[in-house]
Amino acid sequence: MQADPAAAIEETKHMSSSTTAGRADDSDSELDARIENVVERTILRNIPGLSLHVSESDLDVGPTPKELVYSNETARLYHYEPLLDEIYRVPILLVMSPVAKGYILDLAEGQSLVEYLLLQGHDVYMLEWAAPRREQSELGLDDYVIDLVGGCIEAVVDDCGENEVTLVGYCMGGMLSAMYTALNPEGPVKNLVCFTTPVNGDGMELYKKWMSSPAFDIERLVKELGNIPGDFVNSSIQALRPLQRSANQMRLLNHAQDDAFVKAHLRFDRWAVDQLPVPGRLAIALARDFIVENKIVNNKLELRGELADFSKITVPFLHVAALHDHIVPAAASKDFIDLVGSEDKQEIVMKGGHVSLVAGGNAVFRLWPQLDSWLGARAL
Amino acid sequence: MSNDESMDPMRLWREWFVKSEKSWSDALTEMMGDERFSDGMGRYVHEALHSHRMFGESMGQYLANLNIPSRGDILDMSDRLAQIEDTLGSIQVELRSQRALLTTLAAGTKSESKPKRPARTRKPQADAS
Numbered sequence: 001m002q003a004d005p006a007a008a009i010e011e012t013k014h015m016s017s018s019t020t021a022g023r024a025d026d027s028d029s030e031l032d033a034r035i036e037n038v039v040e041r042t043i044l045r046n047i048p049g050l051s052l053h054v055s056e057s058d059l060d061v062g063p064t065p066k067e068l069v070y071s072n073e074t075a076r077l078y079h080y081e082p083l084l085d086e087i088y089r090v091p092i093l094l095v096m097s098p099v100a101k102g103y104i105l106d107l108a109e110g111q112s113l114v115e116y117l118l119l120q121g122h123d124v125y126m127l128e129w130a131a132p133r134r135e136q137s138e139l140g141l142d143d144y145v146i147d148l149v150g151g152c153i154e155a156v157v158d159d160c161g162e163n164e165v166t167l168v169g170y171c172m173g174g175m176l177s178a179m180y181t182a183l184n185p186e187g188p189v190k191n192l193v194c195f196t197t198p199v200n201g202d203g204m205e206l207y208k209k210w211m212s213s214p215a216f217d218i219e220r221l222v223k224e225l226g227n228i229p230g231d232f233v234n235s236s237i238q239a240l241r242p243l244q245r246s247a248n249q250m251r252l253l254n255h256a257q258d259d260a261f262v263k264a265h266l267r268f269d270r271w272a273v274d275q276l277p278v279p280g281r282l283a284i285a286l287a288r289d290f291i292v293e294n295k296i297v298n299n300k301l302e303l304r305g306e307l308a309d310f311s312k313i314t315v316p317f318l319h320v321a322a323l324h325d326h327i328v329p330a331a332a333s334k335d336f337i338d339l340v341g342s343e344d345k346q347e348i349v350m351k352g353g354h355v356s357l358v359a360g361g362n363a364v365f366r367l368w369p370q371l372d373s374w375l376g377a378r379a380l
Numbered sequence: 381m382s383n384d385e386s387m388d389p390m391r392l393w394r395e396w397f398v399k400s401e402k403s404w405s406d407a408l409t410e411m412m413g414d415e416r417f418s419d420g421m422g423r424y425v426h427e428a429l430h431s432h433r434m435f436g437e438s439m440g441q442y443l444a445n446l447n448i449p450s451r452g453d454i455l456d457m458s459d460r461l462a463q464i465e466d467t468l469g470s471i472q473v474e475l476r477s478q479r480a481l482l483t484t485l486a487a488g489t490k491s492e493s494k495p496k497r498p499a500r501t502r503k504p505q506a507d508a509s
Contacts, residue, residue, distance in 0.1 A: 067476060071469040082498045089500040121502040130466075133459045162500065209413045215422030224429045242408045247401035250394035376504035 061103040061267060064114050069125065070155035073136060074098075074279070075148040076128045077155050083118040088379035090190050091123040092166045093156050095149060095173035099233050099278055102128035104271050105170065107359050111264070113368060120372045122379065123160060127152045127173070132279040137226040140281035141289070142303040145179045153180070157188055164190035166375060170358060171196055171328065172286075174319075178340070179301070179308045181315060191378045192342075193318045193371070196328045196354055199310070199339060201294035203332030206240060211287045218287040222280035230275040237275070241326045245272075268355065297335055310339040316378050317345040320367065322357040346374070 070077035094114070096102045105126070106114040117124050127149065132139060139148075156165050165188050169177035174197030181189045201208060210216055222228070238245060248269065255261040278286070295301035301308045317340045321333050330349075337347040348370065352362045411417060440450045449457075 068469055068472045069476065071466065071473055076469065084502075085498050086502045087498045087500055088502045123498075123500070131462065133462045134455065135459075206409060206413050209415070209418045210421060213415070213418040213422045215419040215426075217422070217426065220426060221429070224433065239412060240409060241402075241405040242412075243401045243405045247398045250397050254391060254394055254398075373504070380503065 061108065061271070062106045063109050064106050064112060064118065066126070069159050070152055072151050073139060073143070073148060074130045074132050075152055076130055077152045078102075078126045078128065079159060080114055080118055080124045080126070082123055083115075084121045087121045087123045088376065089162060090164050090166050090379040091125060091156055091160045091162060092117060092168055092375065092379075093153065094124065094126040095152075095167060095169040095177045096126065096128050097170055097172035098129045098144060098176070098282065099230075099276050100171065101271065101274050101276065102126050104355065104359055107267050107271070108264075111267075111359060111364070113358060113363070116364075116368045117372065117375075120376070122372075122375065125152075125156050125159075129276055131230070131276050132227050134226050137222070137280035139279040141179075141285035144282060145176050145183065145303055145308075149176050149180045150184075153188060164188050166191040166193065166379060168193040169195065169197060171354070172198070175199065175290075175296075178310060178313060178336075179303065181313045182308045182310050183303065183306055185312045185314060189315055191316045191318075191375065192313060192340075193320070193375070194336065195320045195358055196322055196325055196333060197319065197336060198290075198328045198332040199296045199336045200332050200334075201291040201297070203329055203334075204291055205329075205331070207236070207287075207291050211291050218284050222284055225280070227277040227279050228283045230277045233275040233278060234273050237327060244326075245269075268359070272355070297339070310336075311341040313340045314342050317342040318371075318374050319345075319347045320357065320371075321347065321349045322352045322354055323349055324352060325354045325357070327354040 065081045066078040067081070068076060069079045094102070094105060096105075106112040109115065114124055114126065153165055153167075157163055167177040167181065167189050169175070169192075174194030177189075177192060178194060178197065178199075181192050198204060211218065225232075248265065252262065252265050255265075289295045289301060293300070296308075296310065299307070299309055299311075317337075319333070319336050319340075321328075321330065323330075325333075337345055348367075350357060350362060350367055352360055357363060357367065412421075436451065440452060443450045
């Protein structure tokens with residue numbers, strides 16, 4: 001209770017002004033804290049990026065020791081050093097897509113399908129593709145399947161001394177592996193595994209529309225360019241999900257303080273844009289024979305006069321597809337299992353996308369153990 | 381700091397973008413699948429190639445006068461480097477087979493230096509399907 005109203009007003013004024021001053025102090029310190037916070041976060045966000053740009057060795061990919069065994073045109077066959085003293089009898093030949101680099105299967109220690117298979121006792125070879133030179137633009141689908149995949153299989157047989165091989169193809173590498181197996185049903189392929197492999201050209205909807213357009217002339221494009229550049233291939237893949245890369249960059253910013261996340265992201269990102277050029281004649285075959293005329297599903301694909309009939313594939317067959325694959329959607333791969341003539345055949349559809357299927361967290365804990373289990377029982 | 385981050389408008393915007401990206405991408409892809417877009421893109425690719433060639437030809441002469449390598453020169457060099465890499469690869473393969481041959485020959489004379497290769501006798505564990 002105030003005895004003197006004027007004094008009370010004065011006191012109120014004083015209180016009010018001291019409160020205002022207090023608020024101003026609070027506001028200043030709050031502003032300081034916010035600025036400090038922003039600066040701290042900016043530095044934290046930049047450090048991983050800077051350190052990664054300064055030190056490229058942090059992003060080294062393909063860490064598992066390997067030796068070049070065979071080389072012919074664009075084919076490079078590597079053998080990975082076994083990690084155990086006792087291995088399965090039948091070696092594995094990983095066949096990469098002609099547009100993608102093989103290090104996605106050997107991304108980093110602990111994030112490598114190759115390393116995992118070696119640790120489970122498999123003998124692992126990989127067929128990777130080198131960028132075609134200009135004079136190699138005449139390499140076609142028949143050369144890739146019969147001479148290059150075939151040559152590598154022979155080299156594996158010679159090198160390991162076994163007369164049987166398990167083929168594991170990724171994306172279009174699966175397509176090449178299946179074509180080789182269809183053309184050579186008598187061997188030496190013992191088992192066939194295909195990851196996210198397209199077989200139905202009608203299922204590649206966007207590419208089908210583009211390539212069926214009368215305004216698009218693949219032969220003219222090849223005549224002009226020779227080989228289809230990697231950037232062109234990359235842009236075509238990006239078009240299937242145009243904003244994904246931007247979303248990934250946003251995700252990277254949100255996890256900029258997490259060094260492990262940043263490194264993993266940059267490794268994936270580097271691979272995603274690291275596409276190989278495609279030899280002109282191979283590009284024509286893929287565009288015309290596979291996508292526009294859909295010759296695999298229609299059973300009309302001939303390589304050097306011989307029909308690549310998938311129903312002639314009778315070896316044990318495993319197809320692994322990704323539920324959220326936008327590059328090879330279900331419509332492009334779901335017919336594979338029915339086309340193959342094997343009695344022992346299985347399809348696994350897993351959560352994930354085209355890349356995370358073979359190299360993401362889900363792959364490490366779910367797919368790889370299933371793959372090892374399937375292969376182990378058939379590698380004796 | 382985590383509370384501050386959850387209220388960061390830029391972060392919220394980024395999270396919204398990440399969540400809604402697929403819908404936007406699907407809409408754009410659908411648009412690109414339109415017949416008119418496909419025709420337009422086909423024409424654009426060929427026109428771009430044509431103008432690229434015309435420009436490249438005229439620039440090639442200009443760059444040669446300035447003693448600067450053109451894109452064609454760089455591609456020639458890249459091809460030559462690739463040829464050298466191919467040759468090195470062949471030498472590497474040959475060296476590997478010669479080394480294996482020598483090891484086998486040495487193993488024939490000295491039993492203790494037999495080439496060590498893992499035994500191919502592994503069996504799957506009991507729980508494997």
